Amino acid sequence: MTSKSGSILLMKPSNIDCKDLQSYLKTRPPELLEKIYHYPTICLAVYRELPEISRQFVIRILFVEQPVPQAVVASWGSQIFAKEQAIATSCLTELNVWRVAAIPGGLPAWELSSTFSKNLKIALLGGGRPWSMSTFMDGPKPKEVSFLDTYAMSRWRCVLHYMVGAGSNSKIRENEGISPDAVRILLHANLMRRDERDGTPSITRQGFQFLLLNSQAQVWHFMLQYLDTCEERGLNLPECLSMLFQLSFSTLGKDYSSEGMSSGMLTFLQHLREFGLVYQRKRKEGRFYPTRLSLNITNKNAIVPSVGNDDDKVEENGYIVVETNFRVYAYTDSNLQVALLGLFTELLYRFPNLIVGVLTRDSVRQALKGGITAEQIVSYLQQYAHPNMINTESAVKTRSSLPPTVVDQIKLWENERNRFVYTEGVVYNQFLSQADFITLRDYALSINVLVWQSERNRTMVVTKNGHDDVKKFWKRYSKNGG
Amino acid sequence: MESNEADISLLVVILDTNPSQKIIRKNAHAMTQCIDAVVAFGNTHLMQKSQNKLAVIACHHSVTEFLYPTAGKLEVRQVDGQYEIFTLVEKTVKHRLAELINSAPRIVQPCESLLAGSISMALAYIARVNRNKSVGMRLSSRILIVTGSNECASQYMTYMNVFFTAQKQGVTIDVCALDKSLSLLQQGTDITGGQYLKLPQLDGVLQYLLWVFLPDHQTRDKLVLPPASKVDYRAACFCHRELIDIGYVCSVCLSIFCKITPICGTCQTVFKNSAPIREKKKRTIK
Numbered sequence: 001m002t003s004k005s006g007s008i009l010l011m012k013p014s015n016i017d018c019k020d021l022q023s024y025l026k027t028r029p030p031e032l033l034e035k036i037y038h039y040p041t042i043c044l045a046v047y048r049e050l051p052e053i054s055r056q057f058v059i060r061i062l063f064v065e066q067p068v069p070q071a072v073v074a075s076w077g078s079q080i081f082a083k084e085q086a087i088a089t090s091c092l093t094e095l096n097v098w099r100v101a102a103i104p105g106g107l108p109a110w111e112l113s114s115t116f117s118k119n120l121k122i123a124l125l126g127g128g129r130p131w132s133m134s135t136f137m138d139g140p141k142p143k144e145v146s147f148l149d150t151y152a153m154s155r156w157r158c159v160l161h162y163m164v165g166a167g168s169n170s171k172i173r174e175n176e177g178i179s180p181d182a183v184r185i186l187l188h189a190n191l192m193r194r195d196e197r198d199g200t201p202s203i204t205r206q207g208f209q210f211l212l213l214n215s216q217a218q219v220w221h222f223m224l225q226y227l228d229t230c231e232e233r234g235l236n237l238p239e240c241l242s243m244l245f246q247l248s249f250s251t252l253g254k255d256y257s258s259e260g261m262s263s264g265m266l267t268f269l270q271h272l273r274e275f276g277l278v279y280q281r282k283r284k285e286g287r288f289y290p291t292r293l294s295l296n297i298t299n300k301n302a303i304v305p306s307v308g309n310d311d312d313k314v315e316e317n318g319y320i321v322v323e324t325n326f327r328v329y330a331y332t333d334s335n336l337q338v339a340l341l342g343l344f345t346e347l348l349y350r351f352p353n354l355i356v357g358v359l360t361r362d363s364v365r366q367a368l369k370g371g372i373t374a375e376q377i378v379s380y381l382q383q384y385a386h387p388n389m390i391n392t393e394s395a396v397k398t399r400s401s402l403p404p405t406v407v408d409q410i411k412l413w414e415n416e417r418n419r420f421v422y423t424e425g426v427v428y429n430q431f432l433s434q435a436d437f438i439t440l441r442d443y444a445l446s447i448n449v450l451v452w453q454s455e456r457n458r459t460m461v462v463t464k465n466g467h468d469d470v471k472k473f474w475k476r477y478s479k480n481g482g
Numbered sequence: 483m484e485s486n487e488a489d490i491s492l493l494v495v496i497l498d499t500n501p502s503q504k505i506i507r508k509n510a511h512a513m514t515q516c517i518d519a520v521v522a523f524g525n526t527h528l529m530q531k532s533q534n535k536l537a538v539i540a541c542h543h544s545v546t547e548f549l550y551p552t553a554g555k556l557e558v559r560q561v562d563g564q565y566e567i568f569t570l571v572e573k574t575v576k577h578r579l580a581e582l583i584n585s586a587p588r589i590v591q592p593c594e595s596l597l598a599g600s601i602s603m604a605l606a607y608i609a610r611v612n613r614n615k616s617v618g619m620r621l622s623s624r625i626l627i628v629t630g631s632n633e634c635a636s637q638y639m640t641y642m643n644v645f646f647t648a649q650k651q652g653v654t655i656d657v658c659a660l661d662k663s664l665s666l667l668q669q670g671t672d673i674t675g676g677q678y679l680k681l682p683q684l685d686g687v688l689q690y691l692l693w694v695f696l697p698d699h700q701t702r703d704k705l706v707l708p709p710a711s712k713v714d715y716r717a718a719c720f721c722h723r724e725l726i727d728i729g730y731v732c733s734v735c736l737s738i739f740c741k742i743t744p745i746c747g748t749c750q751t752v753f754k755n756s757a758p759i760r761e762k763k764k765r766t767i768k
Contacts, residue, residue: 040563048531052701055530059692081704119563124525126572128563249565296532 021049024224026094032238033096037115039242040123041131041249046095047120053077053088058097062117067101067109131246143289145253148279152291155276156215157336159222163192163203163211164339179274189225205371211340212372212380219277219293226271235264243268247277247294255287318386324403326359331386343367344377359406364413374414378407425451426467429459436477443473489620491698492535492611493527494604495520498629499579500543502592505630505661505684512630512684516660519688520628521575524550525568526696537607538575541600541629543593544586548607549578595631597667598640601655605647623653624676626695627667630660635725638666638718645670656695660684665714665725672713675699679708720748 025033025046036042047055057076061068077085092098092110101111122128162178163186183201186192191207194200210218223244230240243265250256258269258280269288272278277294280287319337321329328345330337331354338355341347344367345357367377385401392401400407431437437458444450449466453459462470497520505512524536538549550571564572608623615621625648648655648670656676657667663680671678679694681687697705716725719740730739735749745752 041565044529044565047529053704056697056701056705059526059696063689063692076705078704078706084704122563123565124529124568125522126562126564126569130562249567251566 019221019224021045022091022095030096034113034115036238036241037096037113037119039238039245040119040128041245042238042242043116043120044123044249045245046097046116050095050097051084051088051091053081053085054092054097057088057092058112058120061098061110061112062120067103067111069103069107069109070100071107073110141255141287142253143255143279148253148289148291151279152276152293153215155274156219156293157334159186159275160211160218161336162186163207164336181271182274185222185226185229188229189222208343208370209372209376211336212343212376214379214383215293216297219275220297222275223297230268233267235268239265240268244294244297247272247290248297250290250295252290252292252295255289257287259286318384318390320381320384321386321389322359322381322402322406324405326406326409328357328359328381330355330357340380343370343372359410361413364410365417368414368417374410377410378402423451424464425461426464426470427459427461428470429457431458434458439477440470440474444470489622490533490535490615491527491531492537492608492621492623493524494537494539494607494623494625495524496539496541496597496600496604496625496627496629497549498595498597498627498631499540499583500593500595500631501589502543503595503630503661504632512660515684516628516630516687517575517579519691521572522688523691523696524575525565525571526692528567528571529565530696530698535611536571537604538571539600539604539607540579540582541595541597542582542586543589543595545582546596546600546603547578547582548603549575549582552578594634594636595629596637597627597629597631597634598637598644601625601627601644601648602640605644605651605653608651608653622699624656624699625653626656626658626691628658628660628691629664629667630662631664632662633664633666633725635666635718636723638723639720641666641670645673648674654699658687658691658695660687665716666718668713669715672710677702677707678710 019027037046047058050058057073060076061073073089074085077088093100096113097116098110098112101109103109119128158178159182162182183192186207187194187201189206189210190204191210192201193204195202210221213221227237227240227244230237239262258266261269269278269280270283272294273280273288275293276291279289279291319331320341321331323329328341330341332338333353338347338350341355341357344359344364346360346363347355347357349356364374364377368374381402382400389401428440431440434455437455437460441450441453441455441460444453444460444462444466447466447469449462449470451461451463453461497516499513501507520538524538528534528536537551540547540549552574604625608621608625611623612621645655653674654676655667655670655674657664657671657678659667659678659680668678670676677694679690681690694707697707714725716727717729717738718724719726719729720737721739721741721743724740726738726740730742731737732739732746732749732751733753734751735746737746737748739747743753744755
């Protein structure tokens with residue numbers, strides 16, 4: 001009889017791991033957190049990312065200059081939502097926003113981190129030092145918002161085009177090259193991989209998943225990877241973070257000054273300029289303009305909402321129409337968008353301004369095999385849905401612009417692949433006699449470790465945990481001469 | 483709950499700046515204190531989420547005006563570490579309010595603040611924002627009234643109209659009474675599902691505002707807030723504008739009167755009376 005175990009099947013394809021600010025900071029050491037809380041902008045960003053209840057807690061004790069007993073804080077929340085409250089509390093602890101303090105009387109209490117509360121107050125009410133990038137300048141020179149939008153998108157698309165076009169099409173690379181620095185980040189983020197033979201970078205599975213994200217999420221993920229490597233470039237991480245959030249909280253169309261910045265920050269600014277997060281006319285010019293890409297950088301929702309009398313209305317960027325018969329029409333001439341749609345649709349026709357494809361079981365399964373999830377496909381289609389699809393009555397009612405049949409079917413196709421339940425186990429086979437097999441099988445069954453058996457092939461599978469027991473039993477059994 | 487993230491929360495603060503309020507006449511600093519608190523509160527609302535929106539309306543004795551947002555944008559540079567948008571709010575509100583106070587006609591005798599008019603202005607603003615929002619976004623809006631005025635029963639009809647309009651539009655009305663308790667506005671908060679708070683003292687007004695009025699509608703369910711006290715649902719009669727417990731109601735137009743009259747004062751219906759009216763029947767409170 002032989003036994004062998006198999007666990008290779010259990011390997012899951014590694015997917016892109018998109019962190020939000022909170023989970024990013026939770027993985028950082030507390031000393032660093034303390035250091036970055038010295039910047040009001042970071043405190044503001046961290047505050048916005050907190051769960052709803054945590055935000056209320058922080059606000060309630062922000063102006064109370066002493067520790068507050070934990071029991072008091074707990075009494076603020078309704079009992080029905082105790083679970084949510086527990087999450088809120090632990091989140092504040094993990095982020096070092098508050099810590100346990102002792103108050104006279106021996107009761108445990110919460111005390112806001114003094115650095116955090118001081119700088120959050122500065123962000124809210126003022127009274128601190130000005131931001132590094134708002135040195136006084138002679139005469140404001142505002143820029144057109146639409147101009148900045150076009151500039152930012154064209155720069156950012158260069159990065160995306162590079163990812164798709166690199167290696168395969170040298171012509172694209174000449175026109176829309178990106179700096180070796182950006183390539184290094186893409187490689188570091190595992191979005192691209194160097195080919196083993198000739199060393200040219202090519203896109204990875206994670207890279208494709210990255211492309212399906214909305215641009216806000218893309219920029220954030222990309223910047224996180226950048227920050228990971230910024231120490232290697234000799235840049236100061238807290239300084240970079242603070243700069244990033246200053247941009248994130250700046251006003252679109254307004255000019256800011258780079259005067260008095262350290263040389264590290266100037267390098268950082270040039271990098272941001274390359275990715276389209278800021279616009280600067282000339283490298284040497286002392287003023288720059290943040291673009292929409294850098295605004296509210298931690299916000300995962302693609303559209304920065306514009307309501308009321310705001311004059312900076314977001315341009316509608318939807319171009320995809322999905323019909324109930326699974327046909328997809330995309331009004332686009334961009335190779336990037338065509339390539340992305342081609343990931344999960346079967347392309348039928350291509351016209352100068354329109355491509356027609358169809359979502360089939362095979363095409364979607366092809367994408368699923370590549371590690372793209374149904375959720376990603378649906379959200380991509382949703383995100384770029386044509387305005388006419390969003391305005392239909394059913395879309396307004398269900399808050400989803402896609403036909404429900406298509407969404408359900410894509411999810412069903414994904415579930416189809418999940419029919420297998422993987423269990424780690426050990427195979428026993430090549431028994432010498434039927435009696436041996438039956439004894440061992442019955443034993444495994446009696447201690448509840450049998451996964452599968454076939455009497456005709458004299459083969460059985462037991463769980464990994466049960467393997468030791470069954471092996472011992474078999475040794476005893478065969479020693480006794482069966 | 484990702485859909486919630488995309489929701490815009492609009493807060494319209496109506497600040498009663500009428501100089502005939504008792505708290506202002508007694509202590510001129512009370513006004514400054516209130517404005518500072520309201521600005522800080524508004525900024526805290528903006529701080530909650532990047533999508534949040536704010537509007538501030540001043541209800542003066544002669545006029546009601548928007549303090550924020552205004553048509554002409556002020557050029558602000560960030561100076562002391564405060565978030566630029568917050569600085570913009572603070573500067574604009576103070577600037578506009580100074581303009582308003584300087585241009586207002588001199589007050590001859592104490593007059594009441596026309597809060598109902600300000601609420602309808604807020605509702606109109608909310609309706610406009612709602613219409614202009616981009617597709618797929620949801621707007622949840624509320625109105626916070628900060629006032630130290632007395633009860634004004636003379637505005638009863640206008641009040642009820644704006645309250646029911648607000649209810650129909652799904653707008654929550656919150657009221658923070660600085661001085662007297664206001665039963666009519668309390669009715670409004672009850673109708674629209676808002677919070678009513680009468681401040682025990684003027685000190686620490688910001689903390690009260692943050693505590694009770696900052697959470698939005700969904701969050702309020704998750705927190706323990708002051709329980710709603712019994713709402714005084716007395717109506718004002720149409721003849722003398724006084725709050726009454728029991729009165730007479732016209733069978734045709736439902737107007738309320740404290741005294742019986744043979745002809746309805748609103749719709750001119752002639753009531754048929756078989757028996758002579760006995761004065762004894764009439765009971766009004768107070």
